[in-house]
Amino acid sequence: MRYGRSFYTRDALTVARELIGKSLARRFPDGTVKIYLITETEAYLGEEDLACHASKGRTPRTEIMYHEGGHVYVYLIYGMYWMLNVVTGPVNHPQAVLIRGITDFNGPGKLTRALGISKELYGEDLVHSTNLWIGEGEGSVKIQKTPRVGVDYAGECWAAKPWRFVLNKTD
Helix, strand or coil: CECCHHHHCCCHHHHHHHHCCCEEEEECCCCCEEEEEEEEEEEECCCCCCCCHHHHCCCCCCHHHHCCCCEEEEEEECCCEEEEEEEECCCCCCEEEEEEEECCEECHHHHHHHHCCCHHHCCCECCCCCCEEEECCCCCCCEEEECCCCCHHHCHHHHCCCCEEEECCCC
């Protein structure tokens, strides 16, 4: 079952935590659909969060973050890796959740390569898309909270926030 708009229009911390254990479905260009379990996410909470791209304000790159939650924010890092993010929150409150891991692919660059994610999906609406969507996954899951990865540039306060959520595989 695919999630509706109300799932995404909540704050990024809530959505990031609740995405753990959910299914991420991808329809490939040949029509094949594969479903993966989301295993790792990170939350980015708007203009005040110095680790968030929106901290620099509204730009062509971040424009989609200012839209209603449920859209895809894709950007390129190091000139070679696309990052897959889910926009959250209401209009003009830029927040996003980075999908850092899925079944069989740990690391945001590895998962986007495996899924064929690139700039063509920038702005895609997860509520209606036939290319990419999120829905029910595993029932109850155990989640670990840790600091975000690779955001030291934002300063100690922001780098230390426990806004990374990881599926706890130990029972």
